[in-house]
Amino acid sequence: MDDSTGNATSAKIHGLFIGLDLGTSGCRAIAIDQEQQVAAESAVLFPATAPQEPGLWWNSSRQVLCSLAEKIDVRRVRAIAVDGTSATLLLTDEECRPLGPVMMYNDARGVDEAARIAGIAPPASGAHGATSSLAKLLYMLQRSEPRQACHALHQCDWITSQLSGHCAISDENNCLKLGYDVINRRWPEWLDKLPLNRRLLPRVLEPGSRLGPLSGAVAAELGLPPATQVISGTTDGVAAFLATGAGQVGDAVTSLGSTLVIKVFSDTPVFAPEYGVYSHRLRDRWLVGGASNCGGATLLKYFSREQLERMTPRLRPEQPTGLDYYPLPGVGERFPISDAGKQPLLSPRPADDVMFFQAMLEGMAGVEAQAYALLARLGAPMVKTVRTVGGGAGNQAWQQIRQQRIAAEFLPTRHLQAAYGTALLAQAGGGKSPLRC
Numbered sequence: 092m093d094d095s096t097g098n099a100t101s102a103k104i105h106g107l108f109i110g111l112d113l114g115t116s117g118c119r120a121i122a123i124d125q126e127q128q129v130a131a132e133s134a135v136l137f138p139a140t141a142p143q144e145p146g147l148w149w150n151s152s153r154q155v156l157c158s159l160a161e162k163i164d165v166r167r168v169r170a171i172a173v174d175g176t177s178a179t180l181l182l183t184d185e186e187c188r189p190l191g192p193v194m195m196y197n198d199a200r201g202v203d204e205a206a207r208i209a210g211i212a213p214p215a216s217g218a219h220g221a222t223s224s225l226a227k228l229l230y231m232l233q234r235s236e237p238r239q240a241c242h243a244l245h246q247c248d249w250i251t252s253q254l255s256g257h258c259a260i261s262d263e264n265n266c267l268k269l270g271y272d273v274i275n276r277r278w279p280e281w282l283d284k285l286p287l288n289r290r291l292l293p294r295v296l297e298p299g300s301r302l303g304p305l306s307g308a309v310a311a312e313l314g315l316p317p318a319t320q321v322i323s324g325t326t327d328g329v330a331a332f333l334a335t336g337a338g339q340v341g342d343a344v345t346s347l348g349s350t351l352v353i354k355v356f357s358d359t360p361v362f363a364p365e366y367g368v369y370s371h372r373l374r375d376r377w378l379v380g381g382a383s384n385c386g387g388a389t390l391l392k393y394f395s396r397e398q399l400e401r402m403t404p405r406l407r408p409e410q411p412t413g414l415d416y417y418p419l420p421g422v423g424e425r426f427p428i429s430d431a432g433k434q435p436l437l438s439p440r441p442a443d444d445v446m447f448f449q450a451m452l453e454g455m456a457g458v459e460a461q462a463y464a465l466l467a468r469l470g471a472p473m474v475k476t477v478r479t480v481g482g483g484a485g486n487q488a489w490q491q492i493r494q495q496r497i498a499a500e501f502l503p504t505r506h507l508q509a510a511y512g513t514a515l516l517a518q519a520g521g522g523k524s525p526l527r528c
Contacts, residue, residue, distance in 0.1 A: 108521055157314070329371050345493075357472050
């Protein structure tokens with residue numbers, strides 16, 4: 092091998108790929124190398140009282156990317172991809188400037204709009220339910236000046252547009268709940284029966300597709316190479332699945348974050364909107380699952396992170412509390428029960444805060460077990476293995492509680508952060524590497 096060939100090979104091996112994760116509680120960036128080893132990472136939490144809005148997302152994204160750039164040789168960066176919360180939607184003008192407030196992933200105000208969609212959309216559509224992107228879009232259009240709105244974008248789409256300078260582009264995973272037909276890979280004709288202009292809908296790409304290089308201004312601000320490729324992203328739930336190393340039919344992943352997201356790797360899709368069940372496409376396989384509103388958001392409604400950390404060593408999973416909670420943070424549930432009016436069940440509350448904490452964890456484990464059983468009844472594979480990601484993944488007492496409820500082998504994850512899965516997408520698109528689950 093001559094020197095020139097060796098140098099070219101060395102440059103390829105030493106490339107870096109960045110995944111940017113916009114979660115419900117903060118923003119994280121991870122850089123991996125060609126061997127999929129973590130080179131560096133950076134994170135920032137959203138202020139607890141700050142409303143979720145595009146300015147917060149973009150400022151946080153810039154902050155973590157600038158911090159990440161200080162830890163790596165930025166000349167090696169080849170590509171970047173983004174994931175965001177599923178069905179978090181906003182309207183923008185022609186220049187991709189946000190119009191009005193964002194509707195977050197769990198916003199269920201579009202009840203009337205969901206009923207209208209239910210009368211038109213086929214059962215297999217992911218657009219059913221009051222929290223779907225499509226229900227949110229119809230709700231927003233009724234309460235804004237439609238002539239100003241040019242693009243309907245998800246959280247991931249909008250951040251990607253800021254990086255690339257290209258608006259109106261999305262991916263198959265984010266657009267599932269906007270009504271996109273992931274089986275036939277097109278926007279369906281039944282959308283024309285709704286008070287909706289198709290020009291609002293983004294161009295849909297497969298996750299991991301190249302969009303083009305970074306915007307020149309963004310590359311200069313972040314100190315990244317102008318040739319860095321921006322890669323189409325995915326939802327935070329799919330990214331978290333990719334991060335785990337799961338990849339066989341029957342492998343399942345539970346994300347214990349602000350919400351409880353459950354997915355099973357399947358060779359066939361399952362759609363059951365009446366239960367909040369949908370399927371994300373991943374090449375020629377499917378991730379079947381749903382997202383419950385139960386999760387860390389409920390815990391943080393009653394305790395601070397510091398309190399939770401202090402109480403965790405005092406949990407006694409071998410001694411169940413006997414309390415049968417359904418620990419929602421507020422009114423409304425998506426999966427495994429789809430009920431916008433479902434009330435939280437968090438009583439009676441014991442005087443002992445540790446017992447109250449444990450009872451909420453037991454309730455979430457019950458919701459998780461109910462979810463996996465439901466998926467199997469609907470035609471998804473029986474769960475063989477469970478991997479765990481998200482902020483609650485390191486809580487061993489919680490895992491023991493879950494293992495008592497779920498008849499499957501619990502396996503360690505390859506990586507706990509969704510940003511790692513998104514970095515794999517960046518590598519697949521930017522490095523022309525096969526996407527490995």
